[in-house]
Amino acid sequence: MSTDVINLIFGMKLRQARLEANLSLTEFAARAELSPSYVTEMEKGRKYPKPDKIVKMAHVLGKAYDELVSIKLNPALAYLENMLSSPLLRHFPFEEFELDPNELVGLFTKAPDKASALLHAIWEIARQYDMKDEHFFRAALRSYQEIHDNYFPEIEEEAEAFAAKYQLNLFPVRIEQLKQILQQQFGYRVDETSLADHELLSHYRAVYIDTPRKTLLINPNLYELQRKFILARELGYAALGLNERSVTSTPDQVLSFRQVSNDFKASYFGGALLMPRQPMIADISTLFNQTTWSAEPLLAMLNHYDVTPEMLLYRFSEVIPAAFGISLHFLRFHNVDGSYKLIKRINMNRLLLPSGIGLHEHYCRRWLASRLLINLAEQSGPQHQPLVDVQISQFLESQDRFLDIGFARPLVLTPTVGSSVVVGFRFTPELSKVIKFGDDPAIHRTVIHETCQRCPIDDCAVRKSVPTVLWGEQLRDRRNAAIAEIRRTLLP
Known part of the structure; x- marks a missing residue:
């Protein structure tokens, strides 16, 4: 003790x-x-x-x-x-x-x-619910991000100073530049072949080996733009002096909040290095100033910064609340053999969003994140471009409405797994002043709920389960009403 x-x-x-x-x-x-x-x-x-x-x-x-x-x-x-x-x-x-x-x-x-x-x-x-310490640590990190609107100016400034020092101001940032800085300035050895030779390690994106000469193993099966982010994130660890960290990506072990926090800070740094704040604000303004919806500015950003949809929309979650004064939420789902798993969530909208722990229920398939995964599963052949779509959703009971923008694509290392990522903006009086295409009548509109097991919508074509939880609640209400009726008959 x-x-x-x-x-x-x-x-x-x-x-x-x-x-x-x-x-x-x-x-x-x-x-x-x-x-x-x-x-x-x-x-x-x-x-x-x-x-x-x-x-x-x-x-x-x-x-x-x-x-x-x-x-x-x-x-x-x-x-x-x-x-x-x-x-x-x-x-x-x-x-x-x-x-x-x-x-x-x-x-x-x-x-x-x-x-x-x-x-x-x-x-x-x-x-x-089989909750581990890491669940609490990650929940604490999400809370910390949300109360700060997921915007951390000190890391933005560190990334800007780093980019200026090493002349990383042309886009897209080249992978050779990042590798050279990591090797020459921070003494790393970068190995882009070994992971593929180890069957037990081939599912990792990267592995960090803390030896006298630090070694970063990067999976060669990743796209170049993914390898580039891994290098940018590693520069975040080095430049910010973050020693308590995960050694694998995705992490196998979470031992402390400091580890979770440092992983987040390094990733934030990497995103800010590849997608600096001021150019991002200008490009997002171009997207938002459209009076009708078009995916072209969004796809142009993917090409301009040479990033994945996940990197781009997560960067949205960092830049937009502080720069544009509107809140948003961020969701990432995976479709594993028809089972939808929530991988990441940030909820600055304070909406009733899906939760990743405890409920063995089917998430509403009317959410844009789900609908994109359904559409992705129905496609055949190689996917050269991610699916992109927009949707206006309204909760059945609260009537809250929000505007979703999202992507879907197969994972590189496990192509049978579909991944969708979405940012959503709650409709407020301020939203229409910022996002001009929010009233576009061509945008798909739908009513949503939490999970199939709780949903009273009778004519849902994508329902995956009968509303067992809802039926249980209705039965309880009828029983309470029957008890109340007996009580009335017994009163003098």
Whole structure:
């Protein structure tokens, strides 16, 4: 058990004993011949006293010395002890949210038995849905991105300064430039052949080997523009000094929030390097100023910056909210043998978007992200150009409307898997002033819901399941109504 956890447990027991003795902090400090500030530091787990001070405090509290210093909590507090010992608590980015973990522990110690019961419930829910620490870390990162509108000016400035220093201001940025900088300026060895020779590693896009001479293995089966992003992201790790990181892409292990955060920062840097903010704003303005929808400006951006649809639309999520003053959401789905999986989500629109954990239900196939995957699966032959489409969607119950723009294409390393990526803009009075084609009557319009299992739309041609959840809710409502009717008949 770490020293930090021992300090927290001691502080929690000290505070609980003081409250049980009906002593205020000031009264207890005076009797124990300590300063109130020192007692506060101990109760928050920031200080651990010397034995002579513990003896004095134990006497004031009417406790045995061994009872006060024991790291064992009573059985009712077992889950509180588990929480204190959890890697999640140690690695959770409280400081990013301007929180002090010791203050959180202080809240729990006001009613430790109830806090332990609450943590037990949360623990059981997490186990039921097979939630790991990495799910919490990634959820924390998404929350952090969303409260900052996914815009981080300090990384933008770092990328701009880096591009100016190494003269990366012509587009598209050439892969040879990035490779040369990584090798000559940061001492890397870049290997673009070895991954394909290892059967167990051939599904990775890249692997980083931390040896005296850092080595970056890049999968040769990727498109050049994908390899270019991997190099740009690696320059982000190097230029920003991000040492705690994932060694594989996609990551196999998530050990801390810092790892997740650094991966995000390096990717942000890479995107900003390949698609700088000011040129992107100009190109997005051209797209938005169309009075009728056309995909041509969008496809032109793919060619101009030589990036994938995923890179482009994710860059949209970073640039548009801050530059244009409108919120958006970002969704990426994969179609694996007819099963749709949510891969990435950012929800700055505060809409009821699909969630990736827990629900074994069918996402609504009327979403643009789903419709693109359906259309992609129906096509045959090689796909030389990604599918692109636009849609205006309206939630059946809330009536919220949003404008979606999206792409779909097969994955390079697993061509049988379709991938769709979408950005969506909620309709507000400001939206029509920014996106001029939003009222184009030629844009496909549809009513959507959450999942097939919850949807009351009877005539849906793409429904994948009967509305079992909805039927269950309706049955419950009828039963409640029957109970209410019996209650009325029994009233005098």
